[in-house]
Amino acid sequence: MFLRCTLRRQRVNRQYSTSAIPTLGEYLKRIGECDSGEGGTNAFVSIDSTQGLVSPTTASKSLAGKSIAIKDVICTSALPTTCSSEILRDFQPPYDATVVRLLNDEDATVIGKTNCDEFGMGSMNIHTSHGSVINPFQTSSSKVPWRKREQRSAGGSSGGSAAAVAASMCYAALSTDTGGSTRLPASYSGIVGLKPSYGLISRWGVVSFADSLDCVGIMADRVSRIRSVFDVLAQFDTLDPTSIPIIHRERMSFSIRSRMKDLGDNGQKSLQGLVVGIPWEYFPAEMSQYIYSPFNTVLSVLRQLGASIKPVSLPSTRYGLSAYYVIASAEAYSNLARYDGIRYGARSSPEEGSPILDAADVYALTRSHALGAEVKRRILLGSYALTAGAFDNYFLQAQRVRNLVRADFDRVFRISNVLAGSSASTEARGAVDIILHPSAIRTAPSLMPKSASAAEGLQVYVQDVLTVPASLAGIPALTVPMGYAEDDGWPLGVSVVGQWGSEELVVNVGEAIEQNLRIHDETS
């Protein structure tokens, strides 16, 4: 009962709490209470309990004393990095990812590593060697003890990070996002999640799923925390060849600031003159009807703040999901080829007397045993898409679709894409500052066995339909809570999507929604 009460109260009050941020000890206590046992969230896979002893408190550092949870696909030298895979069961990298180093440099405390779908592949955090993550959320109408609440997914693949934030077990969490792995769990868990522009945050030390799509994401229970962590992490890194050079960052920063100046942003978070695009294509048949009402509420809040709403069309969106699964699977096939059990990770030994012919047999044995079903499915899919006979029809075709998806966004945004080169910038630009759409087609799916078996099929991929376009285009997308579905009372998220490098604007709009939805809730 204590937990339920805490969670509910927190849901109401957290954005406006003026009380001090909990200490590491308080977070650890919280983890002890919520994470394990019956109905526990199962968010953490390892905890660094030694951290508190040396926790520095240099108040001048921006993240001093802040406890951050790290998704288990991000390498940490102090804790194992398993990627929720049997094949990396005991893997402890001798290095920290750049993002971990940057957090440490700002005196943040890495509190522990969080559960996720194996190598980031999944939308429900059920494909994991550590067991499924259970969403900590409980509806206000529920009468059972918190541990007996309805078991729903926290979303995936960063379900552990989402649950850790939603159950107040950390200040913020790092996640990753390849096709929605930050935004979907954030939406399902009622928290804020940012998938930054591709190339702004270093991927060095982040275990690759699909290199051209992978981004480090940030999750927190309020937008201001996302901003404080993002500002620390968004640094050029020579170790990451896809890290965007400083010149492009500065050019984009200049154009976004001058646009925000036009909009009269002088710290008041006014949205006067902001043009919000609503894409027709983001309301597919599969979308729950209970999403419309909270979404309309968000639109009226934005209008009240002075924004204008403009319908836009992103026609290539309908092909995005298929293209995404071809590209992501092909890259996964390639990136996961290194897990052979030879240099690190688990190795399956052949049974005594079984005929081992060559190295390939040992690889096959190890990979068959130690990779999970979903990972194997995607490896096979990617392997097929790259065969000489299928390459043109699948991989190259998907790359073409990807370019069309990018072009769709560039056409509607007012600010041009600094990465698109000179040819694109001369084209007539759109009028939209940001795009707004529901983050998911539904609330968190159930973890009950009946639904879980349905989640094995391909229809589970449909959950990503709204999130993959921003991934394909490499543009920033922030999901913020927009209320609860009328039918089941579970959280829903709304996504603010901007041009490449426009995080500052996207985060401001997200914060405006966050702060003004409350007023609206109370007045309605």
Add this chain to the structure above:
Amino acid sequence: MLRIPVGRATASRCCHRRDLATFASDPRWPGWQAVIGIEVHVQIKSRAKLFSQTRTAFDQPPNTQVSLFDAAFPGTLPNLNIKCVELAVRTALAMGSDVQKRSTFDRKHYFYPDLPSGYQITQKYAPLAMGGQVFIGQGRTVSIEQIQLEQDTAKSTKSISGTVTRLDLNRAGAALMEIVSRPDMRTPEEAGAYVRALQALLRAVGASDGNMEQGSLRCDVNVSVNRKDEPFGTRCEVKNLNSVRFLMSAILSEVRRHTALLDAGCPVPQETRGFDQDRAETFLLRTKEDAPDYRYMPDSNLPPLLLTQDYISAIAATMPELPSALYARLQSQYGISARDTEVLMSIESGSDMGYDGEAEKGSAVNYFEQVADGGDPKVAANWIIHELLGQLAFRNESFHTNPVSVETMRELLALLHDGTLTGTSAKTLLRHILQTRTQIPLTQLIDEMSLRTASSTSLKSLCEAAVSALPRESDVIRKGNEKVVMKLVGHVMKASRGTANARAAADMLREILLPPKL
């Protein structure tokens, strides 16, 4: 690596048209034309690997030159070593290739213990350079299809029992250039000449040691045969040839195998073959049906490699002298023979290039040029080639360990020239330095070893001693048989330990023994 680039088919067609007109048979297989193309993998002589900071020191103990990236640890990313690009661009420019302003990196996948990440980063779809040619002598040139950068593999060795595979990752991720020729060669000898010309070129620009025995240059050869007025035959690829001799032998064996098959009315199946050095014949590795699908895909970690014209021009402006230019210059500038020029240029790869293409000035040619400066170039060439290199070879030492500095060699030749040293004592002195690696100044050494040329007074007493030691021979000379003078000269030389000037001794002996000529 086996590879059939998209562009190659087109290239073969155009060569095909040209070569129908210039059918080139060979007395060894009358009526047949052999068509040969070569793919060469060259280890780039860079300090660090292609995508990591690890040293390329292959002589180190196994698995000591390995970074996290080389071992394909999760979360590591490639970082292109621009020095490798520079050396490949030098090579391309030396061949007259068209350096591409934009090239890209791709992944080639296969599971094998020598490939830690399960893929090799290469340049399949947009290589670094296209076209170009290599001059192979006798007015022949071989056209180049393309040059691409790629990663080397690790070394895997099987235990004798065959149950254990040992891995050494030192080589994993080192930089290679793949240089693909067009099918322009018609005989094993031309193929050999092509590889030798390529070696000289690579060494001159400092791109590679180009050493086949040590594996810094490896060849795969494509061979087909056809009759006059027929299109090219089906080609077979023979992989991993590690000497020019084996390359030529493998081609010979393939041509014979193909013509025998065709003479018997059997088509040649497209195959990948290996070469058995002991039996000097090729053997089947895999058929076309077994050819692996490498599932090529663009590497999304590596952005396109964009080179500006300024960058390419800067490299062109600082290119080292190419072998053909050097060969011509040495003969015209110093008047040394073609034979001596070839010897000088062949010593230890003939290159002045260290790692990353840095000039080191350590070659025999450079040594010669410095020694010849201010002296007699022909004498310098003669002494360097026949005495210095000869002695080093005799002592089984390499040129780069040569203890005789340019200054010492110059001084030695100057002392020889002014008569302070006789040829014999100069040779003695050189051998002494090679043997003891002494740092003592030459003049001091000459005195310590009593090598100074005998003065005329001491020469006279040496000659008189010889006359009294060999009375019978002296009588023969007195009777007019001058040939016997040489025997006494030998005695003088021996007694003087080479310090006597032989010609002066002969003159002196004649003066003593013969009546003055009127």
